[in-house]
Amino acid sequence: MIEPEKQQGEITEQEREAFYRVVFSRRDVRGQFLPEPVDDEVLSRILYAAHYAPSVGFMQPWNFILIRSRKVREKIHAAFTKADNEAAEMFSGERQELYRKLKLEGILESAVNICVTCDTSRSGSVVLGRTHIDTMDSYSSVCAIQNLWLAARAEGLGLGWVSIIDEVELRKILNIPEHVIPVGYLCLGKVSHFWQKPELESVGWLPRIELEQLVNFERWSGSAGEEHVSLVQQLQKDANFPKKSQ
Amino acid sequence: MIEPEKQQGEITEQEREAFYRVVFSRRDVRGQFLPEPVDDEVLSRILYAAHYAPSVGFMQPWNFILIRSRKVREKIHAAFTKADNEAAEMFSGERQELYRKLKLEGILESAVNICVTCDTSRSGSVVLGRTHIDTMDSYSSVCAIQNLWLAARAEGLGLGWVSIIDEVELRKILNIPEHVIPVGYLCLGKVSHFWQKPELESVGWLPRIELEQLVNFERWSGSAGEEHVSLVQQLQKDANFPKKSQ
Numbered sequence: 458m459i460e461p462e463k464q465q466g467e468i469t470e471q472e473r474e475a476f477y478r479v480v481f482s483r484r485d486v487r488g489q490f491l492p493e494p495v496d497d498e499v500l501s502r503i504l505y506a507a508h509y510a511p512s513v514g515f516m517q518p519w520n521f522i523l524i525r526s527r528k529v530r531e532k533i534h535a536a537f538t539k540a541d542n543e544a545a546e547m548f549s550g551e552r553q554e555l556y557r558k559l560k561l562e563g564i565l566e567s568a569v570n571i572c573v574t575c576d577t578s579r580s581g582s583v584v585l586g587r588t589h590i591d592t593m594d595s596y597s598s599v600c601a602i603q604n605l606w607l608a609a610r611a612e613g614l615g616l617g618w619v620s621i622i623d624e625v626e627l628r629k630i631l632n633i634p635e636h637v638i639p640v641g642y643l644c645l646g647k648v649s650h651f652w653q654k655p656e657l658e659s660v661g662w663l664p665r666i667e668l669e670q671l672v673n674f675e676r677w678s679g680s681a682g683e684e685h686v687s688l689v690q691q692l693q694k695d696a697n698f699p700k701k702s703q
Numbered sequence: 704m705i706e707p708e709k710q711q712g713e714i715t716e717q718e719r720e721a722f723y724r725v726v727f728s729r730r731d732v733r734g735q736f737l738p739e740p741v742d743d744e745v746l747s748r749i750l751y752a753a754h755y756a757p758s759v760g761f762m763q764p765w766n767f768i769l770i771r772s773r774k775v776r777e778k779i780h781a782a783f784t785k786a787d788n789e790a791a792e793m794f795s796g797e798r799q800e801l802y803r804k805l806k807l808e809g810i811l812e813s814a815v816n817i818c819v820t821c822d823t824s825r826s827g828s829v830v831l832g833r834t835h836i837d838t839m840d841s842y843s844s845v846c847a848i849q850n851l852w853l854a855a856r857a858e859g860l861g862l863g864w865v866s867i868i869d870e871v872e873l874r875k876i877l878n879i880p881e882h883v884i885p886v887g888y889l890c891l892g893k894v895s896h897f898w899q900k901p902e903l904e905s906v907g908w909l910p911r912i913e914l915e916q917l918v919n920f921e922r923w924s925g926s927a928g929e930e931h932v933s934l935v936q937q938l939q940k941d942a943n944f945p946k947k948s949q
Contacts, residue, residue, distance in 0.1 A: 461898050462898070462900070464949065476722055476857040477752065477854070477857070483757070497934045501937040501940075505941060505944050515903035515909045520918070521918050522921070525931075543834065585802065588786070595838070599846060603850065606846075611723070612719065620759060620833070620839045622835060641842070651709070663762065666763050671765060671767060672767050672769065674769050674771075676876075678878070688747065698751050699751055703710065
């Protein structure tokens with residue numbers, strides 16, 4: 458095997474801070490879309506960021522279906538509305554009331570919709586790294602979505618993930634074959650603004666969990682031994698890091 | 704509902720370029736780990752980046768199990784080795800020969816291992832946004848992994864995702880209960896260098912697919928209508944964008 462080429466140069470502190478700013482200011486956008494189109498130059502960069510996500514066995518299982526047609530979007534919106542009504546019925550009392558007030562998609566208002574798929578047959582039936590965990594290929598498509606999402610934020614664009622939709626209907630509308638999984642249906646576009654906090658946090662749907670409660674050691678539920686105490690203290694000290702980095 | 708606070712300030716062009724640099728220089732690292740420990744300050748920032756990933760219904764289903772114990776890692780490594788041998792047998796001829804030459808994990812050499820999980824019961828049985836697509840919660844944990852991966856690269860650290868492992872054995876070793884999914888097992892640490900290209904691309908396992916082949920319009924396999932031609936041209940023009948941004 459020929460020795461491959463090494464990367465040159467390091468990420469500077471300033472570049473690192475810029476990266477964190479993008480991460481911590483990213484939001485799930487549903488209600489702030491503007492009708493203006495997205496430039497091809499911008500869309501192209503965002504799609505490249507998605508395409509350079511990690512993928513199991515380098516299979517690159519994703520496709521990006523761009524949807525601009527009003528007719529197609531109206532069908533998607535109708536499928537969302539049906540599912541959304543079903544979903545509301547699953548909550549009760551005040552919770553249902555709050556659910557019904559939330560705006561949960563921007564299908565028709567955003568400039569473009571993108572369905573990110575996973576072609577499970579992309580590189581044959583045996584895939585390096587997918588031999589023991591079947592879901593690794595769709596996880597790769599999710600990595601592509603997260604790259605796309607962050608790139609959108611870096612470009613000042615909003616993105617929202619619509620998951621309240623029946624998969625069978627989505628497949629029918631977009632003509633997606635059996636061996637392909639529609640992993641995420643995204644709404645992308647220019648926005649009037651981004652919120653400081655996630656909307657579901659702001660309206661009191663659920664609180665932000667303290668990170669230190671989610672970090673375990675050596676095993677599930679494992680608490681911090683002596684050698685881990687300093688990390689736990691650091692996590693407490695950094696509680697404001699995301700806000701300061703925004 | 705009280706009007707929430709808006710974000711101030713825009714992402715500058717320089718910040719955007721820094722973000723893309725992180726995206727395009729990120730690698731799946733298996734073989735370049737150094738034995739030095741990772742500072743708590745760095746680990747804390749990376750974990751915050753993961754915790755600020757998007758999650759369905761803001762359920763934040765993830766936990767981060769940090770594994771430093773040599774004993775636990777040796778068990779994980781043994782489970783990997785067993786699965787890796789099984790996997791090699793699934794390929795034949797030259798393909799199997801190449802597979803056996805590849806280094807596919809850095810479990811023992813990396814400074815720390817992190818298992819990122821998805822607690823499907825995190826916010827009750829009915830979760831906003833998970834009502835119609837069951838896998839949305841594990842997809843959220845994948846988004847956290849991708850944030851963590853990029854943050855590691857921004858900090859100059861390497862990360863590799865070990866997926867060649869039997870889930871039942873992994874659960875047993877880490878004591879993970881039924882309602883929790885071990886979504887990703889990661890190796891994180893300082894590295895001697897990053898490769899310019901993904902290793903599986905360099906050794907000829909699979910080629911990088913041209914992005915324009917993966918972009919469809921209005922439906923699965925939909926080719927570009929007149930209104931989409933300029934984007935396709937832009938994608939062709941930007942073929943070197945990832946390399947230049949690295």
